[in-house]
Amino acid sequence: MENQNQWNIDPGQEWVVDFFRPEDAEGVVGLFLSVYGREYPIRTYIDPELLVRENAAGRTVSSVARTKKGDIAGHMALFCSAPFQGIKECGAGLVHSSYRKEGVSSKLLEHVWEISAPRSGVECGFGEAVCNHVFMQREVYSRKAEFSALEVDLMPATAYEKEKSAPGRVASLFASRTYRPKPHQVFVPAVYKNALEYIYSGLDDKRELLISGKKPAPVSSTRIDVSYFGPAQVSRMAVWEIGSDFPYSIGHEEKKVLDQGALVLQVWLNLSVPWIDASVQLLRDKGYFLGGIFPRWFGSDGLLMQKIVKRPEWESIHIHFDRAKRIRDLVYGDWLGVSA
Structure with a gap:
């Protein structure tokens, strides 16, 4: 010792x-x-x-x-x-x-x-x-x-x-x-339109919000970078490109990190992708819920979706500012929705 x-x-x-x-x-x-x-x-x-x-x-x-x-x-x-x-x-x-x-x-x-x-x-x-x-x-x-x-x-x-x-x-x-502004377009999944409009309203750089709705090319590839932090039991999947094989790709990567003992699974989706909507719905069907916006995460912005294997420690979350409390309520509400 x-x-x-x-x-x-x-x-x-x-x-x-x-x-x-x-x-x-x-x-x-x-x-x-x-x-x-x-x-x-x-x-x-x-x-x-x-x-x-x-x-x-x-x-x-x-x-x-x-x-x-x-x-x-x-x-x-x-x-x-x-x-x-x-x-x-x-x-x-x-x-x-x-x-x-x-x-x-x-x-x-x-x-x-x-x-x-x-x-x-x-x-x-x-x-x-x-x-x-x-x-x-x-x-x-x-x-x-x-x-x-x-x-x-x-x-x-x-x-x-x-x-x-x-x-x-x-x-x-x-x-x-x-520190260096980069105004750009982001594609917002319809299910999170109101939540993301609220979050973006308080940020210090400009965005044009467009509703996602297109479909990926019939034959296109997903690109995911995966990091797994064993001691923390946290996996992080950065989805740079969403292809027609996204359901298989995300399922394959999810199984690998769960087999390693992951308790917290984070997926960032690239909001420059016009067909992000279907991917969000697929993740919600798999138990993922809203996390929020990560500005400039891919150069463009990222949308955090997250899945917790056990019941989250909601009661232990202490938050000071009203805006952050509102974000917590949006996240908690979506968790309730996908957990129902």
């Missing part, structure tokens, strides 16, 4: 927020281990050599709160996690337990959203604010990011066991901020 005291740092030190340096790696890893233990599902942040390589390559751009002694009191990063590499996620944020009432998280968010993202040439930044508390929701909103989706049961309960901050799986609110 590991000695938990090895990750302690002296409280009360002065600190500054700065870009990551290679010599920070051990401190960042110690910070993650002190909060989450070795069950944290993303290896980048618990392997110092990997963290250095990812930052050197620009795939991860870490910001840290560093004391004069070189201790790491906080961390946050931009990193590539979307199908389209022109946008980056703001995440992997945490603060040492001895520094949680000193504004570290706010300063890290400011550095990432206001300095790191523009300097990195990001077209759109996004974040996932967990819903076992409302603190991060307020912080993300303060950086001019707007909510557009609810990812139900995204994070595993094991990630929160060490600090006992959640009784089960944890949902996340998806929020994004545009």
